Amino acid sequence: FFLEDAIAVTRYVLQDGSPYMRSAKQMTKEKLRARRSRTAFEEVEEDLRLSLHLQPQDSVKDAVPDQQLDFKQLLARYKGVSKSVIKTMSIMDFEKVNLELIEALLEWIVDGKHSYPPGAILVFLPGLAEIKMLYEQLQSNSLFNNRRSHRCVVHPLHSSLSSEEQQAVFVKPPAGVTKIIISTNIAETSITIDDVVYVIDSGKMKEKRYDASKGMESLEDTFVSQANALQRKGRAGRVASGVCFHLFTSHHFNHQLLKQQLPEIQRVPLEQLCLRIKILEMFSTHNLQSVFSRLIEPPHTDSLRASKIRLRDLGALTPDEKLTPLGYHLASLPVDVRIGKLMLFGSIFRCLDPALTIAASLAFKSPFVSPWDKKEEANQKKLEFAYANSDYLALLRAYKGWQLSTKEGMRASYNYCRQNFLSGRVLQEMASLKRQFTELLSDIGFVKEGLRAREIEKRAQGGDGILDATGEEANSNAENPKLISAMLCAALYPNVVQVKSPEGKFQKTSTGAVRMQPKSEELKFVTKNDGYVHIHPSSVNYQVRHFDSPYLVYHEKIKTSRVFIRDCSVVSVYPLVLFGGGQVSVQLQRGEFIVSLDDGWIRFAAASHQVAELVKELRCELDQLLQDKIKNPSIDLCTCPRGSRIISMIVKLVTT
Known part of the structure; x- marks a missing residue:
């Protein structure tokens, strides 16, 4: 059934002044x-x-x-x-998701006169905001209210909800009670709910798009494709005949919807694919544009150009498209290039375990959950883990606590997650990813030879087993938060924002004028290329009023109602200059030696000319170490005299 059928069976009428006009x-x-x-x-x-x-x-x-x-x-x-x-x-405004009509359809299915069989109802909505709005709307309707109604039970389903909340959708309700699941497209292919008989398809979804010019992902509200619509229709009646209402017209389905979604290669970053192409001998001398142009549905040239710039900024590709030593090693790891760089540098600088923990979170998702009815409490618990103005260090603290709890048994682990609003399933997946990442590093010679994920898991005495498997030497700097922040800088550059404080305000006191600390909302955050951004409310830095450094690094910038950076971490200037891309320049200005990067966007005064030159030399030495590793994979960068000396010098520079 289509929109015209839904309006007919419900006798839905738009009231003058309705938001859906x-x-x-x-x-x-x-x-x-x-x-x-x-x-x-x-x-x-x-x-x-x-x-x-x-x-x-x-x-x-x-x-x-x-x-x-x-x-x-x-x-x-x-x-x-x-x-x-x-x-x-x-x-009617066909562009909007009409929650009034969805409620009318639900009333007709549950309480209307029709001959269709009873069963669960699955409602597809674009995102969490729409799920919350419909959920609250239904709770004000006595037929659907979870507390008062004996006819229906309503469950939201979204990837950000806790495992317990997600599992509730699979529980079959008592006889005479209709289960209503309000979901995103997570229920389109990822999971199957056997007792669903009815599907209401809003016709919209949030699709990740990538803006190559801004290096930013956005969640765009788009119409589903014909393939998506048919997939959603197939969710109805898995064990019996089903009914599906698409809330777009039959004409729109036949003539306006795309047959398939945009190919993934046209809506995702291309960095890892570029590296994988360049490491292949048959393509090593070809330019990337000529390789991609052979594809049936090639990516946009702007997207490829932006990916090459980011790889150069990351230090993985030269201007003439040759792999650097770092690029060679990153191409050997089947992960996002930033995650790969974090893994490599965590190994080189002997803070492997925390680097792998953060890498696993970036590769999967954050373990912090925020139940609808306990959002403030969940945010407060996350703030209790906050440390050094870093979401990533907060994550490390939470993960370490979970590791300790697992050694006391499953019940202790469950209680720890419940009390701290953490997803046990996500933490377990992170532990599994850490073991897989360790195996990958072992295969290319950056940790002990012969480590296998399954063996690490078998030998683990509670926890993920990484510390025991990789040894003390690989983790001798694991408790150094400044170094871990520096590793994040190495991995996430050029994802840097500057913190702009307002002009100083002073308050008179008995001892004289005292500079007032600005309010958190007075701070501004700006990127080099696309202007002002906002820290996401879920970040531990959301209400911070003062940062020890004017720079933050972040993993993801995303556009929803505004442009947000989700998780971020304060980073000092030395890691930026040591591990950032581009050329470092040293100039004498007004008696000070100014070290600058990115055409002066990142700049600071060095203590002396010797320190400024040391920074430049250390960058070259680090590149040479990685080159040596390519020539001789068995070399241990931590124990060879030259490597150990350079690494120790860099550690000292970024932590003192």
Whole structure:
């Protein structure tokens, strides 16, 4: 069934002033002139009256969307549909997810007169915001309220919810009770709920798109593809005949929806794929553009250009598209390049275990959960783990606590997760990823030879087993938070924001004027290329009023209502200059030696000319160490005299 069928069976009528009506901008010029003196409903009533005397007219071109048609044109397009339904369609905004209509459909399924069998109802919505809105709307309806109703039970389903909340959707309710699941497209392919008989498809989803020019992912509200719609339809009636309502028109399905989603290669970053291509001997002398152009559906040239720039900034690719020593090693790891760099540098600088913990979180997702009814309490618990203005160090603290709890048994582990609003399933997946990452590093000679994920798991006496498997030497700096922050800088560069404080305000006291600390909302955060961003409310840095350094590094920048950086960490200037990409310059300005990077965007005054030059030399020495590792994979960078001396010098520089 489609939108026109849903309106017909529910007898849904749009009230004047409804948020789901078309806006004035969406009306035709003729409609706008008419609306100056008539309401939308008076206008449609007039159309209805005139339609009784209309002569048959030619069909509207299929390429024209329903949203652009008026009553008469819709009447011509949908010849078998009643005029009352056309009346509603002619003033409805098809771009919006109509929660009123979804509620009306739910009422009809649960309490209406029809011959369809009873069963669970699965509602597909684009994202968490819409899920919350519909959930709250249903809780104010006595038929659906979880506390008062004996007819229905409503469950939200979203990847950010805890494992316990997600598991509730699989529990079959008592006889006579209808289960309603409000979900994103996580329920489209990832999971199967056997007792679903009805599907309500809003027709929208959030799709990750990548803006190559800004190096930013965004979650865009888009219409589903025909393939998505059919997949959602297939969720109904897995064990019996089912019913599906798509809340877009039949014409929209046949003529407007794409057959498939955009190919993944056209909506994701290309860095790792670029490296994998360049490490292959057959493509080593080819430029990347010529290789990608051979694909059936190649990525946009802007996306490829931006990926090459990021690889150069990361220190993995030269301007003439040759792999650097670092790029060679990153190409050998089947992970995102930033995660790979964190793994490599964690190994080189002897803080392997914490580096792998953070890498596992970046590769999978954060273990922190935020139940709807305990959001403030969950945020407060996360703040208790906060340390050194870093979401990543907060994550480390939470993970370490979980590791200790697992040694006391499953119940202790469960209680720790419940009390601290952590997902046990995510933590277990992180532990598994850490073991897999260790195996990858072992294969390319960066940790002990012959380590295997399964063997590490078998030998683990509670916890993930990484410390025991890799040894003390590989983790001798594991408790050095400044070094760990420096490793994050190495991995995440050029994802850097500057902290801009407001002009100083002073307060008079008995001892004189004292500089006032700015409010958190007065701080501004700016990136080099695309202006101001905001720290996400879930970050431990969201309400911080003072940072010890004017620079933060972050993993993900994403556009929703605003441009947010999700997790971030304060980083000092020396790691930026040591591990950042681009050329380092040293200049004498007004008696100070200024070290600058990124055309002066990152700059600081060095204690002396010797320190400034030392920074430049150490960068070259680090590159040479990685080159030596390519030539001789068996070399241990931590124990060979030259490597040990250089690494110790860098550790001292970034931690003192």
